[in-house]
Amino acid sequence: MDFLGNILVPIRWVIEAILVGWHWVFTHLGMSQDSGLAWILSIAGVVVIVRLAIFPLFVRQIKSQRKMMEIAPEMRKVQDKYRGKRDQLSREAMARETQALYKKHGTSPLSSCLPLLIQTPIFLSLYWTLNDVRTWAAADSPGRNSWLFTSDLVHQFNDASLFGIAPLHMTLVQHFQQTPVSVSAIVLLIILVAAMIATQFFTQLQIVSKNLSPEAKTGQAYQMQRVMMYIIPFAMIFSGVFFPLGVVSYWFFNNLWTMGQQFYIIRENPTPGSEAWKAREARVAKRGKAINKEGKVVSREEYEREQEELLRLAEIERQNKAKRVQPKSAKRAKKAPQQKPQQNGQQGGSAPEADGSKA
Template structure:
């Protein structure tokens, strides 16, 4: 189903490799193939820079909206449907789309899986996705720090030895790459959370879930044991790029209150107020009060009211 994407990623990787070999690098060496993957990663991340900037502004707006969102949740805590309606109104008035907060990651994942599939086919000796038999053989024999490009931790010793690699050394290199991958994933998430931690509400479920994901990030390195080392190069390069990109853009667009000044929510002219204006929440629908009917006493005959019989004249 995604063969068209695999073909694009394979073609781009081959073109970058051809360009690097034209500059004098050994076409069968690990430097040529390793730098091809690094260059592919940089190209993908450069294309996504505008999306990352949009993501950063979206996250900032979301943080500024937290006090008003908390009020909406508290006011309509017993009416989930009304609560969702008011939150959607809040998003619309601020021009915020929550999906933009995770869009760059969603767009990176197809490229990640495409590269994984391309390198897996290379490891299996399959000439597809733009690779010829000669290119497959060249990529299979490329050693990156004594580990074959398509090698995994689960690769057998015989498979590693046929490419001229020491099985023990190759697996040590793969383990180190997995540790670096998990560590850089943790640092990128910590960098993002630390930036807006002073704006978060203590019991905010979004903040709690982000912290849980951050501390689980090092465990992602375990998944790297089943990935080709070429994919680990892509992941580590992407994480290092993200850390540098976030550091530059966060300094250029600091969060109010991060430099020791009063945060936006504590000043009269708050950025959240400027962002959302004077928002008036929809008044709750009036509850119809039951009508009180007053029963008038029945008019009694005059004789009964006087307490005796009427006198005959």
């Protein structure tokens, strides 16, 4: 095991405990101990436990992504303000204004990455565990760094195959390298990798197509997200080829969970002004109710009272602003330039009259 694998040992113990625990449950329900389906369902159980644990972070991620899209127009103003200015003071001022904007709206780019950052060591821990199982099985010894994977469990997992044709510890590349080549195993792995990519793409498509306001769709962040929507699935093709079937299964179940979870959040708590928001308003209106400013479903009467209260507060604010406009003082009024009135006889016929008097 390399340096990074040693650092992840505590996390690996937790993941292995969940994996072995689920495997015990499924085998006591009647499944065979070396059944590929029992181990695949155990991996799905790991996804369930992990995603339930980080669910609050996922909600925060959705809200952060929404706010980042909403403040995109303000971010463009800050960027345009300092465009072309490369001196140190301008860069520091731009950074301060950017951070102030994040603080004002209660978001940051890091908030939208928290679930991914937390899941990365979990994903790597599962990868190293499944990779080591094959080594332990070949050496006919239990896990050197695991007190849960006994020798029996190591051989049970190493012998497990999905539908009896695709071993869980083997990658797609290894299937091409072995002799004879198992065409059915390769087809099964390709289907699973394709499903993994499709769920990832559809998850991003939900946000881009349904949960963004018209203002957010004009920002640079929106264009970047559309590009990433195609780049990430493309990159997953290469990773899916080199990951064991067990790890690909974890990724697929994780994407499936994310897709369903996000579908529910977008449906019940969409971004104001987005297509999902309009669809929710239409569904609520059919029930004779409305959505208040906090996004909660209320009765039509309560909604109308809230709107009247908002109008009353807006009128009070307008009147207060009008009172704060102070009139000019008497001294300032005296200093103001005044136009002198024209005197009769100074223009037009005044000159002829003067000439006539002299005559």
